[in-house]
Amino acid sequence: MLKVKKAQFHGIKLPELSIGLDYSDADVQYIFVSHAHADHIPRNRQSLREHTNLVIYTTPPTAALMRLRGFKEDIIELPFYETLTTDQFNITLYPAGHILGSAMAFIESGVGNILYTGDCKTPASPATEGFELPKNRPVDQLIIEATFGLPIYRWKSTEQLQSDLLNFAEESLDAGYTPIFLGYNLGKAQEMMHMLRELPKTKQIHGAGYPLCAVYEEYGINLGTYKRYNRASSEGCLLFTPYSGLESGFASHIKKKRIAYCSGWASHEARRTQTQAHALIPLSDHLDYFELIKVCEYLQPKRIYITHTPDPKVVLHELQQRGLEAVYLDIDHEELG
Ligand SMILES: [Zn+2]
Numbered sequence: 001m002l003k004v005k006k007a008q009f010h011g012i013k014l015p016e017l018s019i020g021l022d023y024s025d026a027d028v029q030y031i032f033v034s035h036a037h038a039d040h041i042p043r044n045r046q047s048l049r050e051h052t053n054l055v056i057y058t059t060p061p062t063a064a065l066m067r068l069r070g071f072k073e074d075i076i077e078l079p080f081y082e083t084l085t086t087d088q089f090n091i092t093l094y095p096a097g098h099i100l101g102s103a104m105a106f107i108e109s110g111v112g113n114i115l116y117t118g119d120c121k122t123p124a125s126p127a128t129e130g131f132e133l134p135k136n137r138p139v140d141q142l143i144i145e146a147t148f149g150l151p152i153y154r155w156k157s158t159e160q161l162q163s164d165l166l167n168f169a170e171e172s173l174d175a176g177y178t179p180i181f182l183g184y185n186l187g188k189a190q191e192m193m194h195m196l197r198e199l200p201k202t203k204q205i206h207g208a209g210y211p212l213c214a215v216y217e218e219y220g221i222n223l224g225t226y227k228r229y230n231r232a233s234s235e236g237c238l239l240f241t242p243y244s245g246l247e248s249g250f251a252s253h254i255k256k257k258r259i260a261y262c263s264g265w266a267s268h269e270a271r272r273t274q275t276q277a278h279a280l281i282p283l284s285d286h287l288d289y290f291e292l293i294k295v296c297e298y299l300q301p302k303r304i305y306i307t308h309t310p311d312p313k314v315v316l317h318e319l320q321q322r323g324l325e326a327v328y329l330d331i332d333h334e335e336l337g
C-alpha cells in the first residue's frame, strides 16, 4: 500500500509518487486541487512559483473559480473522467457532488490504488456535476472527509430542502418581508439560487459571490434571474449573503426582513441565536454520516482514512464493527457547512 502522510502545512502527501492533495508545500511534483474553497487551495504561492517542476492540476470549473478568486499560478485543467498517465501512476478525477467542479482524485499505481474524496456529497448537490465513484477498479485506500460524521446528522432529501427554501421565501414575501438566505459565497449561494430558480422574483447576491455565478451558468447550472446586490433596489428581492455580509451592513437598511440560515450546521438550534436567523434550513454540501458509511461499505477498501471530523470515535468504531480498517488523519482544515 502507498504511504499517506499528513502535510506539514495543509493537505495530504503521497511521498512515493511525489503527489500533494489539496497541498501547499513545494516539495512534490504534482498538486491536485479538489475544489475552489479556500481551505483546499495552495497557499504557499511564492515557493510554488519558485519550484519550476511543480504542476498544479484541477478540473476546468475549479480552475475558473480559483482564477476569479485571485489564484495566479499556472493550472493544468484535467476534465472529469480523463486519465493523466505518468511513469509512476494514473490519475482520474471523478465528480464529488460538493460544489461546481469539485473532484475526487483516483490514483492507480503499481503499489496500490487510492481514492481521495476532498469535500464530497452524495446524493450530489443539484448545482454540481453529480457524484460518481470509480467502477470496476479496486480502491485499496480511501481518504474520505467526515465533516458531518456523527449519527446526529441525517439529511432530508433535496426535494424536501427545496420546498423548505421555497416555503420560507413565499411566506416571507406574502407577509411583506424580504427573505435573506445566509450561506457561503461559493457553492451554497448558487445551490440555493438554483433551487429557487423558478420563483418569479429577482435574486440579489453579495458582491463577492456575484462573479462566481457566471461560471455556474457557463457549465449549465440555471440560477434564474439574478443581479449583484444593490442596496437601493434590494428590498423585496430574494437576497443571498454569507453571515459576514450581514455583519458588515448587508441589508441593514431593510426593516422588514427574515433570515434563513442554510447549512449542515443549521441542525443545531444554537445557531439560531448565533446567526440572528428566523429559520434554520439544514442544507449541507457534505455527505451525512449514513452516506459516509455506505460509501465505505460499497468500496471495501483495505484501509480508510477519516479526515475533517469533529469527533472520529463513533465513525471509526462503526467502520471497524463492519470489518473495515479505519484510522483518523488529523489534517488542518476550516470547514464551511
Ligand atoms: Zn469545500
Ligand SMILES: [Zn+2]
Pocket (backbone or CB within 6 Å): 037, 039, 040, 119, 333, 334, 335, 336
Ligand atoms: Zn473543506
